Amino acid sequence: MGADGNSDRTVADEPLIRTVDLTRHFGLGGLFAKKQVLHAVDDFNLTIHENEIVALVGESGSGKSTVARMLARVYPPTRGEIYYRGRLLNKLRSRKDLLWYRGEVAMVFQDPFSALNPVFRVSHGVTRNLALHRPDVRRDQRRREAERVFESVGLNAKMLRRFPYEMSGGERQRVGFAQALAVRPKLILADEPVSMLDVSIRAGVLNMMSNLRDQEGVSILYITHDLASARYVADRVLVMYAGHLVEEGPTETILGDPKHPYTQLLLSAVAESRQDAESISGDTGEPPKVINPSEGCRFRWRCPYAIEKCSQVTPRPTPIGSRQVACHVAVAQAEANSAAVPTAPITNT
Amino acid sequence: MPEPLLEVRNLSVAYLTETADVRAVDRVSFTVAPGEFLGIVGESGCGKSTLLFGVAQLLSPPGEVVGGDVIFRGEDMVRLGPDDLRHMRWRDFSIVMQSAMNALNPMKSIEAQFKDTLEAHGTLSHEEIQQRSAEVLEMVGIDPIHLGSYPHQLSGGMRQRAMIAMALLFTPQLVMMDEPTSALDVVAQRSLMTKVKDLQQSLGFAIIFVTHDMSVVSRYSDHVMVMYAGQIAEAARTESIFTRPLHPYTRGLMSAFPSVTGPRRELVGIPGAPPDLARPPTGCRFNPRCPDVMPECLTQDPELYVVGDAEVRCLLYAKQTKKAM
DSSP states (O other): TTTTGGGOOOSSTSSSSSEEEEEEEEESSOSSSSEEEEEEEEOOOOOEEETTTEEEETTTSHHHHHHHHHHTTTSOOOOEEEEEEEETGGGGGGGHEEEEEHEEEEEEEEEEETTTTTTSSHHHHHHHHHHHHTTOOOOHHHHHHHHHHHHHHHOOOOGGGOOGGGGGGHHHHHHHHHHHHHHHEEEEEETTTTTTTOHHHHHHHHHHHHHHHIIOOOOOEEEESHHHHHHHHHEEEEEEEETTTEEEEHHHHHHSSSSSSHHHHHHHHHOOOTTTTGGSSSOOOOOOBBOOOOOOOOTTTTOOTGGGGGTTTTTOOOOETTTEEEOOOHHHHHHHHHSSOOOSSSOOO | OOSSSSSEEEEEEEOOOSOOOEEEEEEEEEEEEEOOOOEEEOTSSSSSHHHHHHHHHHOOTEEEEEEEEEEETEEEEGGGGHHHHHHHHTTTTEEEEOOHHHHSSSTTHHHHHHHHHHTTTTTTOHHHHHHHHHHHHTTTTOOGGGOOGGGGOOOHHHHHHHHHHHHTTTSSEEEESSSTTTSSSSHHHHHHHHHHHHHHHOOEEEEEEESSSSHHHHTSEEEEEETTTEEEEEEEEEEHHHHHHHHHHHHHHHHHHSSSSOOOOOOOOOOOOOTTTTTTOOTTTTTGGOOOEEEEEEOOOOEEEEEEEEEOOOGTTTTTTOOOO
16 A cells, blocks of 8 residues: 555644554464464554544454554554554653553453453452543542543443442443543554343443444444444444455445455355345355465455456455455456446445 | 154253352243254343253253253153163264363364264274264365364364264254354354254254354244243244244344344344342343333233244233233
8 A cells, every 4th residue: 555655644634543554473383393474464554533433344363353452552563554643653662652552542352251350349440540541630530530431331330339240241341441431542442342242232332332432532443243233333344354454445335335255255144134045155164374375365265256366466455436445356347347337236225 | 733852841940059049940841843943042141051951961060950841752851860861962962062162172183082972872893983973074064184183273163063063973853052153253153054954954853052143043943932031031933033023022132133234223222131040030030121111010920921823921912812831
């Protein structure tokens, strides 16, 4: 993405967070084993604007959590840059800068049962975050601020006194969001926040996420494998496969008329209702572990439309209308159609 | 109506703890016909897995069947001794556990585990064992080359398939599955379900499929049973439960799902959380969360009422209909 790689933009048109060719590799094998490199994320570009919920969708092993961890600075990227409000993240080194960044970008974890310390009351995480990141809140005001944060995620202020074991999964996940919100972040990285919750409780957490965007002005990176919930809350969707971005664009555009064969496969797997049980492909594959990859599309082994070019050239995300697609076949088709009338969407929207 | 393969009558299971007896399954009755696909749906803690364990006689203390019968092919399994049950397990009915990673032995190859199972029920020659193992593995769509593989060498979807292959070693008449797909990704989940349904149609076994995900069963099951707080909330044919859900809880579950097609609508979900079964609410157990709650719901225990071909445990239907049992 040559144009996007340009780092000297003005701050005014700068998105909240932006990555340029973000890449993370992990070395595998022991001391004497032949060097193997797992490509968890390769050349990944993402932007999140203010007041926006972006869904990052993919199966397990597609690298979506690795992206979140790099954004949260759990580990540094192997290659590529992350810009937060125009500031290069690698350059943040002092404790002051890091505290600032962690106050701006907070994380919510997948498993509400193991993310909270069982020996502390749930108020602990919230007030600790206030003490660390909110010097403007005086010690005696922390209690009241914690209550405000709790109420903003739909919890009763009295629940601050509880221990994690006294709360249900949905309540605990709200505590996770309250802890994140306590620091007044601009961006919340939510890694599968509802996948461990019961269905009857999920809707509440999803609704809370859109309220946070609308009322607190928070942006959220919503990591999920569930297309339906992504459609429900997200403004924009990014689909990942085996460490690559395969398709990106406005939610309704992507899910209403997916162009990448992988997005189409994902969508056909969740398409509800009973009528089309036969339309499911016999595909039994799972995302490959990308170890020492060669050039080429990583989806080609499962792809019904693969052509020769797919095994020779790695497709890069290419704009088609308001979206980007990393697929030779889809791009060629779009180019062929560009003179003709645009094709009708496959599914009704 | 053909003779049912399995008939569960008023089965109750309790966990006998020091402070209270927690009745995790409360007087549940249902039947499974040969070749039928029954889906049991409910949230965590509703007793669905306990019910399955109660049917399969796999409960261990403090869990215990405290009432009711499980008639399988004319025999009451609750009253059978461990030896009789051992002869039936795998051969007549089998069970596929939720987490294949924990259910498979990490120290043994797939073939060795299949061999254990086969040898427990008769003496087969080495060749026969190998042949049958390869056969079932191929049936679930795994290359027999993986017979020599250890569980950690297989992906999540393949492990779950290997578990299903193991359950089919003897082609039992009943296969019980406890959330076999919940650890899998959507695509793997869908292809596994398609495979299970194909196998069921070709081999003709009955399935009891326990899940928390209504959309999984919607496409494959013949009947659906919705459980809430240890009781049957609603049971009906799959079509009728999806086109006309009767119980407010079932309706809540349906509207808690966002959809990938069709209009975007506001999700309501169900306020509150499932009750603590040690202290269930009086009256209807769903009354603290119910949008249609009436005064009598707080005091009166609803029975299962028959409405059309459905059974529903809700006082809304008390007046218009008669009792189910």
